[in-house]
Amino acid sequence: MTEQVGKEQVKIHVEHLNLFYGSNHALKDVNMDILENKITAFIGPSGCGKSTFLKTLNRMNDLVPNVSIDGTVELDGENIFSPRVDTTLLRKKIGMVFQQPNPFPMSVYDNIAYGPRIHGIRSKVKLDEIVEKSLRSAAIFDEVKDRMKKSALGLSGGQQQRLCIARALAVEPEVLLMDEPTSALDPISTLKIEELMEGLKKDYTVAIVTHNMQQATRIADYTAFFLVGEMVEFGTTEQIFSMPGDKRTEDYITGRFG
Amino acid sequence: MAARPTFDHELEQLNTDLIRMGALVEEAIEKVVSAFQNEDYQLAKSIVEHDRQINEIEKIIESRSLSLMLRQQPVAGDLRLVSTALKVVTDMERIGDQAADIAELILHIKGPHIYEVVQHIPDMAKNTKQMVHDAIRAFVDRDLELAGEVVRQDDTVDDLFNKVKAEVVKIMKTENAPVDHGIDFLMIAKYLERIGDHAVNICEWLEFRQTGTINQTRLL
Numbered sequence: 001m002t003e004q005v006g007k008e009q010v011k012i013h014v015e016h017l018n019l020f021y022g023s024n025h026a027l028k029d030v031n032m033d034i035l036e037n038k039i040t041a042f043i044g045p046s047g048c049g050k051s052t053f054l055k056t057l058n059r060m061n062d063l064v065p066n067v068s069i070d071g072t073v074e075l076d077g078e079n080i081f082s083p084r085v086d087t088t089l090l091r092k093k094i095g096m097v098f099q100q101p102n103p104f105p106m107s108v109y110d111n112i113a114y115g116p117r118i119h120g121i122r123s124k125v126k127l128d129e130i131v132e133k134s135l136r137s138a139a140i141f142d143e144v145k146d147r148m149k150k151s152a153l154g155l156s157g158g159q160q161q162r163l164c165i166a167r168a169l170a171v172e173p174e175v176l177l178m179d180e181p182t183s184a185l186d187p188i189s190t191l192k193i194e195e196l197m198e199g200l201k202k203d204y205t206v207a208i209v210t211h212n213m214q215q216a217t218r219i220a221d222y223t224a225f226f227l228v229g230e231m232v233e234f235g236t237t238e239q240i241f242s243m244p245g246d247k248r249t250e251d252y253i254t255g256r257f258g
Numbered sequence: 259m260a261a262r263p264t265f266d267h268e269l270e271q272l273n274t275d276l277i278r279m280g281a282l283v284e285e286a287i288e289k290v291v292s293a294f295q296n297e298d299y300q301l302a303k304s305i306v307e308h309d310r311q312i313n314e315i316e317k318i319i320e321s322r323s324l325s326l327m328l329r330q331q332p333v334a335g336d337l338r339l340v341s342t343a344l345k346v347v348t349d350m351e352r353i354g355d356q357a358a359d360i361a362e363l364i365l366h367i368k369g370p371h372i373y374e375v376v377q378h379i380p381d382m383a384k385n386t387k388q389m390v391h392d393a394i395r396a397f398v399d400r401d402l403e404l405a406g407e408v409v410r411q412d413d414t415v416d417d418l419f420n421k422v423k424a425e426v427v428k429i430m431k432t433e434n435a436p437v438d439h440g441i442d443f444l445m446i447a448k449y450l451e452r453i454g455d456h457a458v459n460i461c462e463w464l465e466f467r468q469t470g471t472i473n474q475t476r477l478l
Contacts, residue, residue, distance in 0.1 A: 112434060242331045242478040243470050250334050255262045 011036040011175060011205040012057060019069035021064065026052050028229040030071070034175075037039050039197060040205045041220035041237065043213060046250065050209045054177050057207065058094035059067040074174070076162075088208045092119065092252035095168035099180040101160030103131060103167075108135075108144045110154045111163060115171040128171055137203075138166035139196045157186025162196065169204075176200065178208040182215065196218050213253055217241050265330050272322050272343055279315045281393040283350045286312065286357040287390045287453065291383045294364055294446075297371060305361035312354035316347045321356040338478065342467040346397070349463070353390060355455075356449040363449075367442050376425050376443050382418040385411060386450045386457075387439035393457035397464050415454040422447040 014108050019027035022112075027049050028077040034040050035059075036101075044048035055061045057073060059080060073080045080090055092115075104111050110217060112131040118232040121127060131148075135141035142156070152163055168176060176258040197206055197219055210216050216223050217237055223236040233240065233249045244250045264273045265403055292405045293301035322376050326332060375378050389411045396404035423444065430440040462472045 213333070217333070238478075242337070243290055244334055253264065253333050256338050 004247055008038065009036040010034070011076065012207075013072070013074040013077070015072040015074075017053075017056065017073060019049075019061065020068045022066040022135065026132050026229050027056070032224060032231060032234055034207055036205050036206060037198065037201050037203075037218055038221040038225065039201050039208065040222045041216040042209045042226060043211075043216055043225050044226035044232075045254075045257075046211075046218075047228075049229040050224075050226045051229075052125075053226065054179055054207060054209050057175070057177055058091050058096060060091075060096065062087065092171045093173055094177060095171065095173035095176040096177045096183045097161070097164050097168055098178070099183055101157055101164050101184070103160050103163050105153055108152045108155070108163065108242050109148040112170045115167060119171060131200065132197045134166040135163075135171040137169050137200065138162045139192060139199070140166060143245070154190070158185050158192060161185060161193060163190065165193070165200075169200075169249060173204065175205045175207065178206065180209055180211060183211060192216070197201070213241075227250060227252070265326075265336075265353050267329050268322070268326055268330070269336065269339060272319065272326065272340065272355060275315060275319050275322065276343055276346070279319060279347065279350050280311065280398055281318050282308070282312050282315065283353050283357075284394045286354050286385050290357040290360050291363075291387045292380050293361060294383060295373060295380070297364070299365060300363045302361040303453055306358050307356040309354045312351060316351045319343055319347045323376050338467050338470060341478075342463045344468075346460055346463040349459040355457045360446050360449050363446055367439060369436055369439050372439075372446065375429065375439075376447075377424055378418050378421040378425060379443070379447065382415060382422060382447060382450050385415050385418060386454050389415065389454050389457040393460040397460055400464065402465060402468060405464050408461045409458050412454050412458050415451060419451040456465055 004119060010033040012032075014034070014144045017027055017030040018025070023024075023047065030049075042053060044050045052061065055190045056069065061067050061069065069081065075090070077086070104114060105113075109131055112134050113127045116130050118125060118234070119147065120156055132141060135144060140159060143159060144163070147154075152160065155163060161184075165176075165181075171241075182193050185193065195206070200206060201221075208216075208220065220237045222234065223240040225232045225240065225244075225246075227248055231243060233246045235245070240249060241253060244253065286305060289301055289305050289308065292298065321342050326340050330336070339349065389408050392404055392411070393408045394399065396408060426440050426444050426447070429435055429443075431438055466472050466477060470476055
C-alpha cells in the first residue's frame with residue numbers, strides 16, 4: 001500500500017518497486033510518495049537499501065551490471081522506466097550530490113558551466129548568469145567570486161561540496177538527490193549545507209540519505225526507515241523520531257541495533 | 259540490545275532514582291497524616307528533615323536527565339522517559355514541600371485537635387494520602403488505568419476541600435472564634451488539596467511517558 005502523507009503535491013510516486021542485484025533482493029516492494037518542496041530523509045543501517053533506492057530515482061542503477069528492477073517510479077506522473085525516457089534529460093531534472101565532494105579538475109567557473117554547456121548553452125552572458133546564480137543558491141558565491149578561474153580542487157572540502165551542489169543546480173533540476181552529502185565534512189561545513197538545504201527546498205524537492213539521525217531530525221520534513229531492503233516506516237520526521245509506529249524503527253533510532 | 263549498554267544502564271539508574279523519589283514522597287505523606295492524626299510532634303519534626311532528602315534526590319534526577327540529554331540526545335521512548343523525569347520531579351518535590359508545610363503547621367497549632375473540630379479533615383487527609391499512594395504506584399508500574407482512577411479521586415478531594423472551607427468559615431463566625439486556628443486549618447486543607455493536584459500531575463506525566471499526549475493534547 002502506498003503511504004500517503006499530507007495533502008501536498010506528490011513529486012515522485014513509487015509503487016511496488018523491487019530491485020535485484022543478481023539474485024540479491026535489494027529493494028522489496030517499496031511504496032512511497034516524495035512530496036514537492038519538501039526534504040525527505042532515508043535512514044537505516046548500512047546495506048539496508050537506502051542508497052540503492054536513492055539511485056533508482058534517477059536511474060543511476062541502470063549502470064550496475066546484473067541489476068533488474070520492476071515496479072513504478074513516476075516523476076510528475078511520468079514513469080521514469082518508460083523506454084521513451086532519455087536518461088540524460090531525466091538526470092538533468094533529478095540531480096545528484098554524492099558523499100565525497102567530486103569537483104571536476106577544472107576551474108570553479110567551468111565546473112558550474114559544464115552542465116549548461118552540455119545542454120547547449122553557448123552564450124557567455126547567459127553562462128555567467130547561470131554560474132553566479134547557481135553559486136549564490138549554493139551559498140558559496142562570496143567565497144569563490146574572486147577565484148573563478150582557479151582550480152576547484154583548491155577549495156576546502158565543505159566548499160567543494162557546496163560547489164558540487166551549485167554544479168547540480170546549474171542545469172535547473174527539479175529534484176536534488178543527496179547521498180550522505182555531509183559525512184565527509186566538519187561540523188561547521190555540515191551546518192552550512194544543512195542551512196542551504198533548508199533554503200533550497202523552496203525551489204526544489206530534496207531527498208537525502210543520511211547516517212546522521214540528528215541531521216535527519218534537524219532538516220527533514222519526512223523520514224523513511226529502511227531495513228534489509230524493506231521500507232519499514234515512512235512518516236513526518238517528528239512522528240518517526242517521537243512515536244515511531246514500528247518497533248524496528250524505534251530500536252534503530254534509539255540505537256538498540258544497527 | 260547490545261549496541262547501547264551504557265545508555266541503557268543510565269536510563270535504568272534514572273528510573274531507579276524516580277522510584278526512590280516516589281517512595282520518599284509517599285513516606286512523607288504517610289508520616290504527615292500520621293503525625294497529624296496522632297499529634298505526634300516528634301514525627302512532624304522528622305518530616306522537615308525528610309523533605310531535605312526529597313530535595314536532594316530531585317537535584318540528582320535533574321542533573322542525570324540533563325546530562326543524558328546532552329550526551330545521548332535521546333529520541334522516541336527514551337526522550338519521553340528523560341523529559342518525564344525532568345517534569346515529574348517538580349510535582350513530587352512539591353508534594354514533599356507541602357507535607358513539610360503541613361508538618362510545620364502541626365507544630366505551630368496550639369489548641370483543639372483539628373480532627374475533632376473540622377469534621378471533613380480526616381477524610382480529606384485519608385483520600386489525599388491514597389491519591390499520592392496510587393499515583394506513585396501507577397507511575398512505577400506504568401499503570402494508566404490506576405492513573406485514571408487517581409484523576410477521578412481528585413474530584414472527591416476537591417469536594418472535601420469545599421466542605422472543610424465551609425466548616426472553617428462557620429467556626430470563624432462563632433463568638434470568640436479561634437480565628438488564627440481557623441486560618442491554619444484552612445491552610446492545611448489547601449495544602450492537602452494541592453497535594454492531590456500534584457498527584458494528578460504525576461499521573462498525567464505517566465500518560466505522556468506512555469503515549470506522548472496529555473489530556474488529548476499531543477506534546478511529542
